[in-house]
Amino acid sequence: MESIKVVSPSSVANVSCGFDILGICLDHTGDEMLIKKSKIPGLRILKINGADISTKIEKNVAGIAAKSYLKKYPSRFGFEIEIIKKVSVGSGLGSSASSAVAAVYGINYLLERNIKKIDLINHAVVGEAYASGQAHADNIAPTMFGGFTLVRDLSSLDILKLPYPNDIYITIIHPEIEIKTSMVREITNKKISMNKVIKQTANLGGLISGLYSNNYELISRCLVDEIVEEYRAELIPDYYLLKESAIKNGALGCGISGSGPSIFSMSKGKETALKVKIGFEEIFSNNKIKFKTFISKINNEGVKVIER
Numbered sequence: 542m543e544s545i546k547v548v549s550p551s552s553v554a555n556v557s558c559g560f561d562i563l564g565i566c567l568d569h570t571g572d573e574m575l576i577k578k579s580k581i582p583g584l585r586i587l588k589i590n591g592a593d594i595s596t597k598i599e600k601n602v603a604g605i606a607a608k609s610y611l612k613k614y615p616s617r618f619g620f621e622i623e624i625i626k627k628v629s630v631g632s633g634l635g636s637s638a639s640s641a642v643a644a645v646y647g648i649n650y651l652l653e654r655n656i657k658k659i660d661l662i663n664h665a666v667v668g669e670a671y672a673s674g675q676a677h678a679d680n681i682a683p684t685m686f687g688g689f690t691l692v693r694d695l696s697s698l699d700i701l702k703l704p705y706p707n708d709i710y711i712t713i714i715h716p717e718i719e720i721k722t723s724m725v726r727e728i729t730n731k732k733i734s735m736n737k738v739i740k741q742t743a744n745l746g747g748l749i750s751g752l753y754s755n756n757y758e759l760i761s762r763c764l765v766d767e768i769v770e771e772y773r774a775e776l777i778p779d780y781y782l783l784k785e786s787a788i789k790n791g792a793l794g795c796g797i798s799g800s801g802p803s804i805f806s807m808s809k810g811k812e813t814a815l816k817v818k819i820g821f822e823e824i825f826s827n828n829k830i831k832f833k834t835f836i837s838k839i840n841n842e843g844v845k846v847i848e849r
């Protein structure tokens with residue numbers, strides 16, 4: 542194999558009650574990355590379409606992740622990378638995770654090495670940590686493995702794939718403003734009360750139980766964020782109006798996707814997800830900020846090769 546192209550999906554992190562630990566892989570869009578072997582050693586990012594970001598290895602999430610991988614698993618080849626950024630930077634849809642996962646998964650696949658996805662996580666996380674200021678894998682895990690994931694412990698790579706009812710649809714609204722994860726992590730880095738910890742852990746346990754038992758009502762009751770929503774909501778125009786409309790339109794729950802500004806809503810069935818989408822559009826069309834909306838099923842596959 543001389544070259545491959547991979548697609549690395551977008552994702553929703555936190556999922557209301559799982560700050561830094563829960564994530565869902567979306568099947569709507571993903572960064573594409575073309576990786577070619579080269580006889581000249583070293584890593585080079587030749588081109589980036591779709592975003593105004595640095596091609597310097599040490600300033601690019603994909604470059605940093607790939608460099609970490611090659612430090613642990615050296616190769617006699619060099620690599621030339623072209624990135625088609627489809628997950629908007631600062632959108633809350635796991636843009637940096639998408640690029641970081643694409644780079645490490647792609648290079649590993651191209652080298653036909655027998656290294657498991659779980660062992661690639663740490664290298665992708667190095668890229669994510671550069672972008673957001675702290676190592677966390679709640680976007681990396683669903684993008685790598687697909688599905689609904691729980692990072693039980695990152696240091697020991699204890700990452701679980703959770704089951705989920707088949708009829709779940711995610712509606713997203715992406716107001717086209719950029720929120721830097723590193724910035725919002727600083728404002729949310731607060732001491733939280735024991736009362737909130739109790740509520741958050743109860744909801745997390747309940748959500749997981751609901752996912753295992755296909756109990757939509759329980760899932761719905763548990764999609765509550767006790768920890769970061771109150772600090773981040775004010776950065777997202779019309780957040781509470783959008784959330785209220787999603788619930789009125791029958792959604793199971795609605796919250797901030799990752800660090801925002803995108804908002805996700807979870808519904809049972811496509812028809813409800815569509816109603817939520819229309820509701821989002823009606824509310825946000827009164828706003829001067831441009832936005833996109835879409836509906837996605839949960840993508841159970843994660844990153845994959847699309848050309849070789």
Ligand code: HSE
Nearest residue numbers: 554561679722799800
């Ligand atoms: N859990 C992360 C956060 C996701 O909310 O800050 C975004 O990287």
